[in-house]
Amino acid sequence: MMVVGIVAVCVVLAVLAFFLPRLSRGPERGTQRTLGLGSRAGGKAPGVLGRIFSKPFRSSSKAVGRSGSAGRRTRGHMPF
Numbered sequence: 001m002m003v004v005g006i007v008a009v010c011v012v013l014a015v016l017a018f019f020l021p022r023l024s025r026g027p028e029r030g031t032q033r034t035l036g037l038g039s040r041a042g043g044k045a046p047g048v049l050g051r052i053f054s055k056p057f058r059s060s061s062k063a064v065g066r067s068g069s070a071g072r073r074t075r076g077h078m079p080f
Contacts, residue, residue: 006063013027017070017075018074018075021075024068028064031064035057035061035064038054039058
């Protein structure tokens with residue numbers, strides 16, 4: 001279920017970054033902040049479990065950042 005949500009957020013951010021590049025920064029940062037909270041909470045588990053619990057949030061945060069930057073980069077390549 002979480003995977004579907006992250007994919008949906010990435011698609012929305014990529015489209016938003018393509019059409020409104022400046023306004024896409026706020027939602028991107030908010031999403032990354034929320035995922036960072038989950039990563040920090042998961043990282044408080046002891047030992048190896050902490051790394052295992054925080055990894056999905058870290059990789060999701062990276063995916064959100066990449067989709068936003070890809071939308072802005074694609075917009076920059078357009079001729080208009």
